[in-house]
Amino acid sequence: MAKDKKLVEQITSRDVDFAQWYTDVCLKADLIDYTSVKGCMVIKPAGYAIWENCKNDLDQRFKATGVENCYMPELIPESLLAKEGELVNGFAPECAWVTVGGNEQLQERLALRPTSETLFSDFYHNDVHSYRDLPRLYNQWCSVMRWEKTTRPFLRSREFLWQEGHTVHATAQEAVERTEMMLNIYADFLEKDMAIPVIKGRKTEKEKFAGAEATYTVEALMYDGQALQSGTSHYFGDKFAKAYDIEFTDKDNIVKYCHQTSWGMTTRIIGAMIMVHGDDSGLVIPPRIAPTQVMVIPIQQRREGVLEKAQEILSALKAAGLRAKIDDTDKGPGYKFAEQEMRGIPARIEIGPKDIANGTAVVVRRDNREKSEVLIDQLPEKVKEILAAEQTEMFERAKKRRDEHTYAAHNPEEMKECSENRHGFVKAMWCGSRECEEKIKEVYGFSSRCIPFEQEQLSDVCVCCGKPAKKMVYWGRAY
Amino acid sequence: MAKDKKLVEQITSRDVDFAQWYTDVCLKADLIDYTSVKGCMVIKPAGYAIWENCKNDLDQRFKATGVENCYMPELIPESLLAKEGELVNGFAPECAWVTVGGNEQLQERLALRPTSETLFSDFYHNDVHSYRDLPRLYNQWCSVMRWEKTTRPFLRSREFLWQEGHTVHATAQEAVERTEMMLNIYADFLEKDMAIPVIKGRKTEKEKFAGAEATYTVEALMYDGQALQSGTSHYFGDKFAKAYDIEFTDKDNIVKYCHQTSWGMTTRIIGAMIMVHGDDSGLVIPPRIAPTQVMVIPIQQRREGVLEKAQEILSALKAAGLRAKIDDTDKGPGYKFAEQEMRGIPARIEIGPKDIANGTAVVVRRDNREKSEVLIDQLPEKVKEILAAEQTEMFERAKKRRDEHTYAAHNPEEMKECSENRHGFVKAMWCGSRECEEKIKEVYGFSSRCIPFEQEQLSDVCVCCGKPAKKMVYWGRAY
Numbered sequence: 001m002a003k004d005k006k007l008v009e010q011i012t013s014r015d016v017d018f019a020q021w022y023t024d025v026c027l028k029a030d031l032i033d034y035t036s037v038k039g040c041m042v043i044k045p046a047g048y049a050i051w052e053n054c055k056n057d058l059d060q061r062f063k064a065t066g067v068e069n070c071y072m073p074e075l076i077p078e079s080l081l082a083k084e085g086e087l088v089n090g091f092a093p094e095c096a097w098v099t100v101g102g103n104e105q106l107q108e109r110l111a112l113r114p115t116s117e118t119l120f121s122d123f124y125h126n127d128v129h130s131y132r133d134l135p136r137l138y139n140q141w142c143s144v145m146r147w148e149k150t151t152r153p154f155l156r157s158r159e160f161l162w163q164e165g166h167t168v169h170a171t172a173q174e175a176v177e178r179t180e181m182m183l184n185i186y187a188d189f190l191e192k193d194m195a196i197p198v199i200k201g202r203k204t205e206k207e208k209f210a211g212a213e214a215t216y217t218v219e220a221l222m223y224d225g226q227a228l229q230s231g232t233s234h235y236f237g238d239k240f241a242k243a244y245d246i247e248f249t250d251k252d253n254i255v256k257y258c259h260q261t262s263w264g265m266t267t268r269i270i271g272a273m274i275m276v277h278g279d280d281s282g283l284v285i286p287p288r289i290a291p292t293q294v295m296v297i298p299i300q301q302r303r304e305g306v307l308e309k310a311q312e313i314l315s316a317l318k319a320a321g322l323r324a325k326i327d328d329t330d331k332g333p334g335y336k337f338a339e340q341e342m343r344g345i346p347a348r349i350e351i352g353p354k355d356i357a358n359g360t361a362v363v364v365r366r367d368n369r370e371k372s373e374v375l376i377d378q379l380p381e382k383v384k385e386i387l388a389a390e391q392t393e394m395f396e397r398a399k400k401r402r403d404e405h406t407y408a409a410h411n412p413e414e415m416k417e418c419s420e421n422r423h424g425f426v427k428a429m430w431c432g433s434r435e436c437e438e439k440i441k442e443v444y445g446f447s448s449r450c451i452p453f454e455q456e457q458l459s460d461v462c463v464c465c466g467k468p469a470k471k472m473v474y475w476g477r478a479y
Numbered sequence: 480m481a482k483d484k485k486l487v488e489q490i491t492s493r494d495v496d497f498a499q500w501y502t503d504v505c506l507k508a509d510l511i512d513y514t515s516v517k518g519c520m521v522i523k524p525a526g527y528a529i530w531e532n533c534k535n536d537l538d539q540r541f542k543a544t545g546v547e548n549c550y551m552p553e554l555i556p557e558s559l560l561a562k563e564g565e566l567v568n569g570f571a572p573e574c575a576w577v578t579v580g581g582n583e584q585l586q587e588r589l590a591l592r593p594t595s596e597t598l599f600s601d602f603y604h605n606d607v608h609s610y611r612d613l614p615r616l617y618n619q620w621c622s623v624m625r626w627e628k629t630t631r632p633f634l635r636s637r638e639f640l641w642q643e644g645h646t647v648h649a650t651a652q653e654a655v656e657r658t659e660m661m662l663n664i665y666a667d668f669l670e671k672d673m674a675i676p677v678i679k680g681r682k683t684e685k686e687k688f689a690g691a692e693a694t695y696t697v698e699a700l701m702y703d704g705q706a707l708q709s710g711t712s713h714y715f716g717d718k719f720a721k722a723y724d725i726e727f728t729d730k731d732n733i734v735k736y737c738h739q740t741s742w743g744m745t746t747r748i749i750g751a752m753i754m755v756h757g758d759d760s761g762l763v764i765p766p767r768i769a770p771t772q773v774m775v776i777p778i779q780q781r782r783e784g785v786l787e788k789a790q791e792i793l794s795a796l797k798a799a800g801l802r803a804k805i806d807d808t809d810k811g812p813g814y815k816f817a818e819q820e821m822r823g824i825p826a827r828i829e830i831g832p833k834d835i836a837n838g839t840a841v842v843v844r845r846d847n848r849e850k851s852e853v854l855i856d857q858l859p860e861k862v863k864e865i866l867a868a869e870q871t872e873m874f875e876r877a878k879k880r881r882d883e884h885t886y887a888a889h890n891p892e893e894m895k896e897c898s899e900n901r902h903g904f905v906k907a908m909w910c911g912s913r914e915c916e917e918k919i920k921e922v923y924g925f926s927s928r929c930i931p932f933e934q935e936q937l938s939d940v941c942v943c944c945g946k947p948a949k950k951m952v953y954w955g956r957a958y
Contacts, residue, residue, distance in 0.1 A: 033602060036559060037589060040552035042602055045617065048549045070527045073519035073638055074553075074591075074622055075575075080515060093581060096554075098591065100576040101637075102626035110516060112553075112577065112591075123512060123521055132808075138524065143553055143621070147581035158580075159552055329611075 011342075013280050018224040025274055026153045029283040029343050039151035039158030043267070046343060049291035050270055051161060055141060057193055057289070058163065058265065061185050067137045067165060072119040074142065075110040080118050084243040087117060090210025094147045096158070112145040117211065117236075117262055120166035121244035128258060131170055131250050135178070139165040154271035155228075155479050162266035168258045170250060172237065175259035176214075179235040182263040183216040186231035194269060195286040195395040196220050196276050197402050198230060199425070199474055201450030206437050213237040219449045219474060221402045222275035225423025227449050227476035230272050233263035271479070276398050277367070283344025284367050286394055287387035294363075294383055295340045296326040299333050299352030310351050313361065313379055317349075320380035322387075341366060346390055347383060351376075365390050367397075410459050419444035425476050429469035431462035440464055446475035490821075492759050497703040504753055505632045508762040508822050518630035518637030522746070525822060528770035529749055530640060534620060536672055536768070537642065537744065540664050546616045546644060551598040553621065554589040559597050563722040566596060569689025573626045575637070591624040596690065596715075596741055599645035600723035607737060610649055610729050614657070618644040633750035634707075634958050641745035647737045649729065651716065654738035655693075658714040661742040662695040665710035673748060674765040674874040675699050675755050676881050677709060678904070678953055680929030685913050692716040698928045698953060700881045701754035704902025706928050706955035709751050712742035750958070755877050756846070762823025763846050765873055766866035773842075773862055774819045775805040778812050778831030789830050792840065792858055799859035801866075820845060825869055826862060830855075844869050846876075889938050898923035904955050908948035910941035919943055925954035 011024035026032050031047030043051065059069070075098060082088045095111040113119070124136060141163045151157050165182060169175040183200060190196045198218040208215035212234040220230045238257035240246070246258045277284040287293050294317060298310040310326055317324035327336045333350070340348045350362040356376075363372045363383060367390050374382045405424025409415040418426045426446060430436060440446050440463075451471045462469045490503035505511050510526030522530065538548070554577060561567045574590040592598070603615060620642045630636050644661060648654040662679060669675045677697040687694035691713040699709045717736035719725070725737045756763040766772050773796060777789040789805055796803035806815045812829070819827045829841040835855075842851045842862060846869050853861045884903025888894040897905045905925060909915060919925050919942075930950045941948045 033605065035552050035598070036556055036601070037552055037554050040554055042552070042598075043550040045547035045549050049547070051550075052548060068524035068528070069531060070524050071522040071530075071622075071640065073514050073516055073521070074624075075516050075519055075638070077515055095581070096577045096589075097579040098575045099578045100588070102573055102575075102628075109579070110575075119514070119521075122515070126512065143550075145553075149581075159554070161550065 011280070011282060014223060014278065021278075021280075022271075022275060023153070025278050025283055031270070031283075032153045037158075039148055041153050041157055041159075043161075046291070047270065050273070050285065050289060051267055053289045053291060054189075054194075054269060055163070058185070058189055059141075061189060062139055062163075062165065065137070065181060065185070067139050069140060070138045071140055071142070072113070072116050072123065074113050076113055076116075076118055077108050077110055079108060080122055081111055083118065084121075084211050084240055087211040091115065091146075096145045096147050113142070114144055114146045115262075115264075116140070116164055117166065117240060118244075120262075121240045121246060121260070124168050124246045124258070124260075125244050128168060128246055128248050130248055134168060134170045134248060134258065135174065136168045137165070137178075138167065139163055152271075154267055154274070157267075160267050162264050164262060164264045167261045168241075168246060169260070170248065170256070170258065172259045175237075175261050176235055179214070179216055179233045179261045179263070182261070183218065183231070183233040186233070186263075186265055187218050189265075190218060190220065190230055190269070190272075191395060193286065193288045194273055195391060195398060196230070196269075196272055197395065197399040199450060199452050200454075201452035201474065203232075203450055204434075204437060204448045204473070206434055207448055209234045211236065211239060213239065217450050219425075219476075220272050220276065221405060221425055221476075222272070222479070223278070223401075224275070225405055225477070227425065227474075227478040228268070228272050228275070229449070229478065230269055231263070231265040234261060236260040236262070277394055278344070281338070282342035284394070285344040285346060287346040287391045290344070290346050291323065292325045292343075292345050293323045293387055294325075294347045294349060295336075295345045296324060296349045296351065297333060297336045297340065298326070298328060299350055299355075301328060303353045305356060306351070306353060309356050309376075313349060313351060313376065316380050317383065320384070322380060322383060337364075346387055349379065349383070367394055408458055409463055411463060415440070415444050415446075415463055419446065425449065425474050427456065427458060427472055427474055428463035429458050429461060430471055430473045431465055431467045432470040433462075433465070436462055436464035440475060444475075445477055447478055449474040449476050449478065490759065490761060493702060493757065500757075500759075501750075501754060502632070504757050504762055510749070510762075511632045516637075518627055520632050520636055520638075522640075525770070526749065529752070529764065529768060530746055532768045532770060533668075533673075533748060534642070537664070537668055538620075540668060541618055541642075541644065544616070544660060544664070546618050546646075548619060549617045550619055550621070551592070551595050551602065553592050555592055555595075555597055556587050556589055558587060559601055560590055562597065563600075563690050563719055566690040570594065570625075575624045575626050592621070593623055593625045594741075594743075595619070595643055596645065596719060597723075599741075600719045600725060600739070603647050603725045603737070604723050607647060607725055607727050609727055613647060613649045613727060613737065614653065615647045616644070616657075617646065618642055631750075633746055633753070636746075639746050641743050643741060643743045646740045647720075647725065648739070649727065649735070649737065651738045654716075654740050655714055658693070658695060658712045658740045658742070661740070662697065662710070662712040665712070665742075665744055666697050668744075669697060669699065669709055669748070669751075670874060672765065672767045673752055674767075674870060674877060675709070675748075675751055676874065676878040678929060678931050679933075680931035680953065682711075682929055683913075683916060683927045683952070685916050686927055688713045690715065690718060692718065696929050698904075698955075699751050699755065700884060700904055700955075701751070701958070702757070702880075703754070704884055704956070706904065706953075706957040707747070707751050707754070708928070708957065709748055710742070710744040713740060715739040715741070756873055757823070760817070761821035763873070764823040764825060766825040766870045769823070769825050770802065771804045771824050772802045772866055773804075773826045773828060774815075774824045775803060775828045775830065776812060776815045776819065777805070777807060778829055778834075780807060782832045784835060785830070785832060788835050788855075792828060792830060792855065795859050796862065799863070801859065801862060816843075825866055828858065828862070846873055887937050888942055890942060894919070894923050894925075894942055898925065904928065904953050906935065906937060906951055906953055907942035908937050908940060909950055909952045910944055910946045911949040912944070915941055915943035919954060923954075924956055926957055928953040928955050928957065
């Protein structure tokens with residue numbers, strides 16, 4: 001058992017040093033590795049398989065609303081990037097630039113895409129002419145590059161993977177509806193599949209995306225009480241259409257500017273999953289998104305019949321549509337348990353000679369370690385029930401914790417108390433001025449997370465200046 | 480009908496100007512668009528959906544052999560790229576270089592990945608220690624950048640999409656077997672799913688991949704008689720293991736170098752598909768890979784009951800697992816037919832008032848325009864049969880054409896005759912010297928395509944120098 005202990009001891013306790021715990025889990029659960037280029041990580045198979053499942057899940061959801069995938073180049077000429085002023089101001093300082101191609105110095109430097117509004121807009125300029133061409137509902141799955149100074153695996157890396165949807169519509173209303181629709185898809189995906197509860201809302205003017213009219217966001221709370229922006233959906237109005245000249249002839253024969261949206265979700269959500277569900281034994285992956293949902297672990301596997309029975313169980317699980325594997329390596333069972341837990345596999349089945357004699361096996365849930373003795377021939381059905389319960393309870397537990405760590409501040413004193421002694425979301429009324437927003441950041445260390453769609457009237461006055469309040473805002477420290 | 484004619488007239492005849500025909504099809508079938516960066520194209524939804532189907536198909540095949548997906552950074556430090564001399568000599572001249580990150584000049588320039596042997600090797604160096612860690616069977620789907628001087632959509636672009644598998648093994652034998660296994664997967668995929676017949680073989684020393692011990696290839700013949708290398712699989716021996724220090728402790732407790740492979744297939748195969756199957760009406764997509772397999776086209780759709788019946792048919796086709804769509808736009812039927820043909824959708828169903836009265840519909844195959852009158856309630860079943868026949872016959876037709884355009888040259892005179900008057904593969908015996916290979920290129924314009932696994936003894940002497948021949952080689956002009 002010394003070896004098993006060692007595996008778990010390799011990670012720091014999350015209550016002792018959350019940042020170190022996070023890094024330990026990323027590495028020990030085999031999700032990533034570092035490379036010689038700062039901020040550019042290797043996503044190892046165990047990590048990439050999670051992303052593949054997120055991707056497939058989201059992709060189906062997108063396609064069900066008529067979205068089509070395409071691929072835009074990864075290089076953007078500086079002049080094209082500069083056409084829309086706010087966007088270039090937002091992104092140019094953190095672009096990586098290609099200046100040499102082959103052996104020649106380029107006449108114009110090319111940015112590695114930090115986001116692709118400019119490319120899509122340039123494309124739509126040529127592609128859209130008539131109301132018949134609208135809407136265009138395009139999305140791409142790709143990598144992006146932003147030259148961040150401080151980097152952390154998944155949360156803030158220079159290169160990351162994402163999807164970026166870019167749509168173009170005949171009317172503002174249709175574009176706004178699409179912006180909201182995609183935010184709802186993100187929220188539903190995070191809550192149903194990732195078991196991560198989210199607050200849906202709108203970003204303040206200060207926090208919105210460079211160039212957007214409005215940015216909608218889903219905000220989640222991590223175990224350490226910090227917030228994580230987990231997906232955003234932007235409404236651009238006709239701003240890009242005017243900058244890139246995207247016009248169409250409408251049914252009434254009048255030439256009009258289009259209305260656009262964009263929306264994105266990134267590998268960052270894997271970071272969210274780690275920080276919402278993980279524990280001191282490692283990762284905990286929600287069953288719906290887990291690449292391997294159940295690991296069959298034979299006990300005393302050299303004893304006659306054990307491996308055969310374990311293989312039979314594996315086949316039955318797979319036949320029932322479960323993503324199952326067997327660990328029949330020559331490691332000890334304790335070590336195998338520790339590995340399965342570290343990697344966050346939602347359930348394991350322990351099967352040894354005694355169990356076989358009884359016609360049963362033990363199923364152990366990863367999240368709460370609950371053990372169930374199950375008749376072998378009922379395993380597929382029971383494991384499905386156990387995983388369904390785990391999925392639901394992981395969400396409920398995270399939601400309970402989020403709610404318990406959401407505070408209301410009615411005045412500067414309560415803001416101060418939250419800032420000094422609470423770790424979580426702080427709800428407080430706001431007058432709508434950038435001045436107060438900046439002051440709250442400066443004095444209490446909280447940035448505005450969002451103006452939630454579900455408003456509460458905590459008081460009539462701004463928590464900062466005492467003037468009449470316009471909106472309730474979620475505040476917090478953020479990744 | 481003037482409009483329909485116009486649509487088809489927009490493309491050049493493939494017998495008049497094959498290169499122009501190819502470009503026309505790429506654009507008019509809505510596969511791609513150009514961008515302001517030379518050699519970097521937009522892959523539009525109709526093109527990307529073909530790639531998605533190729534990807535899903537190949538990915539399943541890979542995973543069935545134990546391959547796992549991962550993701551490596553897209554930036555490679557120059558010093559890392561330079562560790563293996565042959566590779567850097569092969570790729571450095573066509574790299575795109577990032578020299579500025581954020582607002583700072585980088586201390587070392589970073590290449591956009593032209594291929595990732597170096598990154599995988601650097602990773603395996605840290606990741607592989609024991610025989611228990613082997614084999615590692617990793618693959619990634621990503622974009623690559625090669626700064627080509629002349630570019631053509633799909634065939635030779637600066638940025639393209641591909642998969643690159645990189646495996647590491649304990650023994651040479653196992654690595655060689657993997658190299659062959661992956662080549663067989665490519666061949667099977669191309670023949671069964673893309674309906675493209677291929678020659679499997681080995682590249683000569685001159686034509687092999689930079690740094691490889693052996694390169695295996697699948698070579699296809701295009702409609703114009705030029706060859707296209709459609710997928711390659713490389714065996715590296717322990718060359719990279721020595722350059723990047725990838726060692727493991729074997730079961731016998733001896734530290735040994737690993738053996739590696741890599742294998743890749745790119746968006747280039749979409750170019751192959753266009754050039755093997757396309758015709759003067761546009762694209763022809765093999766049914767198995769077609770994003771839309773059948774288009775339902777209502778005739779006189781404003782007449783009562785027509786659209787309803789067309790929708791019913793659509794639902795029945797979808798319920799039977801067919802990828803079906805309806806064109807209920809306000810264009811005329813002739814125009815819709817021309818569009819469906821241009822886009823290469825393998826079949827259409829024409830359904831109008833007369834058909835409905837008869838309880839039948841007309842199914843038209845894209846490849847040979849064969850029409851079948853089918854009872855409406857038998858449509859799903861019959862369409863499946865029709866598509867299956869189309870798939871098979873597309874392959875057989877391509878194979879017949881390939882075989883008819885494969886010539887044997889026994890001496891310099893016959894080589895000359897082939898060079899001047901034949902368009903296709905030329906089989907000829909070869910002494911194995913680079914000198915003759917270069918001379919054949921210079922004199923006849925043929926490069927060696929491969930040394931086929933299926934050898935024939937055409938004569939005892941080299942077609943070029945008359946000395947004893949070692950191998951029969953396929954020669955040709957290549958894209």
